[in-house]
Amino acid sequence: MANTNSRRIRGDSSLNPTWHYWMLYLLPGVIIYIVFMAYPLLDSIRLSFFTGTGAERTFTGLSNYVKLFTDEVISTRFWTAFGHTWIFFAIHMLVQNVLGIIFAVILTNRTMQGSRIYQTIIFLPVTLSILVTGYLWKLLLSPVWTGDILNSIGLGALSKPWLGQESTALIVVSLVSCWQWVGMPTMMFFAALQGISEELIEAAALEGTSTWDLFRYIQFPLIKPVVGVVAILTFVNNFNAFDVVFSMEGANGAPNYATDIIGTFFYRVGIAGQHPVAIPDAGLGAAVATVIFLMLAAFVIPTLIQSQKEG
Amino acid sequence: MKKSSSLKMANKHIPSHIILGLWSILVLFPIWVMVVNSFKTRFTIYSNPFGLPEKWNFKNYISVFSDSDFMRYFMNSIVVVMISLICVLLLGSLVAYAMSIWRTRASTVLYFFIIAGMMLPIRIASIKLIEIMKSLGLLNTIWSLVPIYIAMGFPISVFIMTTFIRTVPGELTESAFIDGAGRFKIFYAIIVPLLRPAIATVAIYNLVPFWNDLWFPLIMITDEKSKTLLLGVTRLFGQYQTDWSKVLAVLTLSALPVIILYLTMSKNFIRGLTAGAIKG
Numbered sequence: 001m002a003n004t005n006s007r008r009i010r011g012d013s014s015l016n017p018t019w020h021y022w023m024l025y026l027l028p029g030v031i032i033y034i035v036f037m038a039y040p041l042l043d044s045i046r047l048s049f050f051t052g053t054g055a056e057r058t059f060t061g062l063s064n065y066v067k068l069f070t071d072e073v074i075s076t077r078f079w080t081a082f083g084h085t086w087i088f089f090a091i092h093m094l095v096q097n098v099l100g101i102i103f104a105v106i107l108t109n110r111t112m113q114g115s116r117i118y119q120t121i122i123f124l125p126v127t128l129s130i131l132v133t134g135y136l137w138k139l140l141l142s143p144v145w146t147g148d149i150l151n152s153i154g155l156g157a158l159s160k161p162w163l164g165q166e167s168t169a170l171i172v173v174s175l176v177s178c179w180q181w182v183g184m185p186t187m188m189f190f191a192a193l194q195g196i197s198e199e200l201i202e203a204a205a206l207e208g209t210s211t212w213d214l215f216r217y218i219q220f221p222l223i224k225p226v227v228g229v230v231a232i233l234t235f236v237n238n239f240n241a242f243d244v245v246f247s248m249e250g251a252n253g254a255p256n257y258a259t260d261i262i263g264t265f266f267y268r269v270g271i272a273g274q275h276p277v278a279i280p281d282a283g284l285g286a287a288v289a290t291v292i293f294l295m296l297a298a299f300v301i302p303t304l305i306q307s308q309k310e311g
Numbered sequence: 312m313k314k315s316s317s318l319k320m321a322n323k324h325i326p327s328h329i330i331l332g333l334w335s336i337l338v339l340f341p342i343w344v345m346v347v348n349s350f351k352t353r354f355t356i357y358s359n360p361f362g363l364p365e366k367w368n369f370k371n372y373i374s375v376f377s378d379s380d381f382m383r384y385f386m387n388s389i390v391v392v393m394i395s396l397i398c399v400l401l402l403g404s405l406v407a408y409a410m411s412i413w414r415t416r417a418s419t420v421l422y423f424f425i426i427a428g429m430m431l432p433i434r435i436a437s438i439k440l441i442e443i444m445k446s447l448g449l450l451n452t453i454w455s456l457v458p459i460y461i462a463m464g465f466p467i468s469v470f471i472m473t474t475f476i477r478t479v480p481g482e483l484t485e486s487a488f489i490d491g492a493g494r495f496k497i498f499y500a501i502i503v504p505l506l507r508p509a510i511a512t513v514a515i516y517n518l519v520p521f522w523n524d525l526w527f528p529l530i531m532i533t534d535e536k537s538k539t540l541l542l543g544v545t546r547l548f549g550q551y552q553t554d555w556s557k558v559l560a561v562l563t564l565s566a567l568p569v570i571i572l573y574l575t576m577s578k579n580f581i582r583g584l585t586a587g588a589i590k591g
Contacts, residue, residue, distance in 0.1 A: 012493040019417065021494070025409035029402030029465055030425070036462035037428055040439035047438060054442075103334070106327040113324070120577045121335045124342075126584060127573045129523035131541050132566045135548055136345050139555060149360055179337070187585045240432045243525050247545075263434075270438050271530050282438050289435035300430065 045293070047286035064287035074269075074284070080257055081265035084170055088261055089238040091174035092181075097230055099178070100185030105215055107186070108193040119190070123183035130180060134247025137176045138163060163248060166258040173259050177244045181237070185230045192226040193219060232303050239292050242267060262292060345566075349559040356556050371560035375547075380535060381561070384543030391453050391539060392521045395460035399517055400510055402461065403468025408498050410469070411476040422473070428466030433459065437530055444531060453539070455531040460524075464517040471516075471586060475509035476502060515583030522569055540565050 011021045051060045069075050103122055107115050125133060139145060147159040162172045196219060204214050220227075242263030245253055251267055253260025268274045270285015348356045349371055351364045359365070375381050410422055433440075440459060441450070449455040484497050492500065503510075528542040538546070544565050551557040573580050 012495055014494075017413070017494060019413065019415070022409040022413040022418075025405040026421070029406045029469070030421070032398075032402065032458055032461050033425060033428060033465045036440065036443070036458045037431070037433055037436065037465075038424075040436035040443060041431060041433070043439045044436050099334075103331065106331060109324070109327065111324070112327060114328075118331045118335065119581065120574075121338050122331075123577070123581050123584075124338060124570070124573065127519055127569045127580065128566050129525070129541055129569075131523075131525050131544060132562050135544075135558070135562055136341050139558070140341055140344065145357065145555065146360060148357070183581075184585065187581050191585065236430070236432060240434055242434075246525070266435075267530075271441070282442075285438045289438065292432075292435050296432065 041293075044286045044289045047283060048290045049283075050286075051281075051283040053282050060283070064283045067284060068287050068291070074274075077257065077260065077265060077274075078288070081253070081260045081262050084253075084258075084260060085238055085241075085262045087170060088174050088177075088241065089235060091171065092178055092234050092238060093231065095175065096178035096182050097185045097227075097234060099182050100230070101189050103182070103186040104189035104193055105219065107190050108219075119187070122186050125180045126183040128180065130177075130243035131247045133176060133180045134244050137179075138248045141172065164255055166255050169249060169255060169258045173244055173248050176248065177241065180244075184233070188226055188230055189223060192223040196222050228303055228306060232300050235299050235303075236296060239263070239296055262288070266292065345559050346563050348556055349563045351556050353554045353556050356559075368556070371557045372564070375557065375560050375564065379547060379550075380538070380543060381547070381564070383536065384538050384540045385564075387453050387537060388522060388540040391456050391460070392518065395457050395464065395521055396514055396517060398457070398461045399464035399468050400513060403465060403513060404472050404503065404506060404510070405498070406465075406469050407472035407476050408502055410473045411479075412494075422469075426466050426470045428462075429470060433463050434526055437526075440527075441530060451532055451534045451537055453532070453537050456524075456527050456539070459527055460517075460521050464513070464521070467516060468513045471513050472506060472509050475506060479505055511579060512583045512586050515580055516586060518572075519569060519580075519584060 011017055014021075047057075048064050049059060049061060050057045051064065052058055067074055068078055103118075106112060107119060109115075141162050143159045143161055147156075150156055150159040160168070162168050200218060201214070204218055209217075239262055241261055245259050245261055245264050246267075249255075249259045251264055251272060253264045266285060266288045269281060269288055271280050272278075273280045344361060347363055348360065350367050350369070351359070352368050352370075355364065355368075406425070410418060444450045444455040447455075479502070484501055487497050487501055488494075523541065524539075525541045525545075528539040529545075532538055532542060544561055547561045548558055551561065
C-alpha cells in the first residue's frame with residue numbers, strides 16, 4: 001500500500017503527504033514574503049553599486065560609497081546623522097531602559113497595590129502613533145501655548161524653545177521617544193522577573209537582603225539575557241527611527257540638522273530628494289541602506305551570540 | 312491574600328507609588344491636554360490650557376468630519392489594515408500548519424529563512440519597494456501598502472503560530488485523520504479553532520504597527536484619495552496650523568480607535584505586543 005502510494009504525489013488524504021502537497025500551503029505566503037521583503041532587501045545592496053533609475057541604470061562600482069564617505073556636503077551630513085543616531089541610542093539606553101528596569105522591579109513586588117493599573121498606564125503610549133505623540137509634544141513644548149501659564153505659576157524657566165535650540169532639540173526629541181516606548185522594556189523585564197522562582201526571593205528576604213542587593217545579586221543576573229534582547233531591539237529601532245523627528249522637527253532634522261538622524265538622512269537622500277537639488281538619488285540611498293544593514297548585522301549578531309551563551 | 316501583613320508591607324511601598332504615580336501623571340497629562348483642548352475654541356486653549364472646557368465646543372469635530380478628507384483617510388486605513396491582517400493570519404496559519412507536520416531538513420531551512428525576517432527592518436528595502444510598486448502600477452494607491460504589510464507581519468505570524476500548533480497533541484489530529492477527514496479539513500475544522508489565542512496575539516502584534524505606520528504611506532502615496540489616516544494627519548496638521556484646537560481634535564480622533572481597543576483588552580495588548588520581542 002505504502003509502496004504504490006509513494007510513487008505518486010501523496011496529498012490531502014495521505015498520512016504522510018509529499019512536499020508537493022505542502023507547497024499549496026506554503027507558496028502563497030512565501031512568495032509574498034520573497035517578492036516584497038527578501039528580494040527587495042537583497043536587491044537594495046545590489047542597487048548601491050549603480051546610479052540612475054530604471055532603464056538608465058549604470059554600474060558605477062563603489063562610487064556611491066565614495067561619495068557617501070568623502071563628498072564634502074554629503075559625508076558631513078552622513079556623519080552628523082550617524083553621530084546623532086548614537087546619541088539617540090544612548091539616551092534610550094540610559095532613560096528608557098533604565099526606567100523600564102526600575103518600573104519592572106517595582107511592579108514585580110507582589111505586595112504592591114495597583115500594579116495592573118500602573119502597567120496599563122505605562123504601556124498606553126506604546127499603542128499611540130509616534131506621529132501623534134510627536135505632534136502633541138511639539139504643541140505642549142511650544143512657548144507660544146504654555147509659556148504664559150508657566151510664567152504665571154513661577155515656572156517660566158521651563159518655557160523655552162526646547163525644540164528650536166540646537167543644544168536641546170535632539171535630547172528633547174529622544175526623551176519624547178523614550179516617553180512613548182518605555183512600556184516595551186518595562187513589560188519585557190517584568191515578564192522576565194516573574195519567571196524568577198518565588199522561593200528564591202523569599203529566601204533572600206528571610207536573610208534580610210536589601211532591595212538593592214536582591215536586585216543586584218539575584219534579579220539582574222537572572223534577567224541578563226533579556227537585557228541583551230532589549231539592547232538589540234533598542235538598537236534596531238534607533239536605526240529605524242524616523243517618525244518622531246519627522247513630526248517634531250521635519251524631514252530636515254531642524255534646527256540646522258541638529259536632530260538629523262540616519263532615518264531622516266536616508267529619507268532625504270534616497271526618497272524625497274536632498275536640498276538643494278531635491279532629486280532623490282536611488283543609488284546613494286541604497287548605499288545608505290546597505291550601511292544601515294551592515295551596522296545592524298555587526299551589532300545584532302555578536303550580541304545575540306553573547307546573550308545565548310549567557311542565557 | 313494575606314491581608315494583615317500586606318497592610319504593614321504597604322507602608323514600605325510609598326517611594327514606589329511616588330515613582331509610578333509621577334510617571335503616570337507624565338503619561339496621562341499630555342493625553343488629557345489633547346482631549347480636553349479639542350473641545351475648546353481656538354482662543355480659549357490659551358487662557359485655560361489644562362482644565363476642562365467651560366463651554367464644551369463640538370465645532371472642531373464637526374468641521375473635521377464635514378470639511379476635510381478625514382473620513383476618506385480613515386476608511387483607507389481601515390481597509391488597508393483589515394485586508395493586511397486577514398491575509399497575514401490566513402497565510403501565516405497555512406504555513407504554520409504545514410511546518411508543524413512536514414518536518415524535513417528542507418522545511419527547517421525554509422522555516423529559518425522565514426523567521427529571519429523578524430529581525431530585518433523592511434524600511435531599508437524602501438528604494439527597491441518603490442520601484443516594484445511602480446512597475447506593478449500600484450504606486451499612489453492603498454494597494455501598494457497591503458503586500459508590504461503582509462510581508463512585514465508574515466514572519467512573526469509563522470513563528471507564533473508554528474510554536475503554538477506544535478503544542479497541539481498529535482493524537483487529536485491523527486484520530487480525525489483516521490476518521491477520514493482530509494488534511495485541509497483538519498486544518499480549518501480542528502487547528503484553526505484551537506489556534507484562537509495565537510491568532511489574537513498575532514492580530515494585535517500587527518494591528519498597532521499597521522495602523523500607526525507613517526513611513527510606507529509617506530513614500531508610496533501622494534494622491535489625496537489614497538492617503539491613510541496618519542498621512543492625512545500630517546496634511547491636516549499643516550492646514551490647521553493656526554487653529555490648534557482643531558489640530559488636537561484630529562490627533563484625538565486618529566489615536567482614539569487604538570486607545571479604545573487597548574483599554575478594553577489591555578492584557579491581550581501587552582502580551583501580544585511584547586510577544587514578538589521575547590522570541591529569544
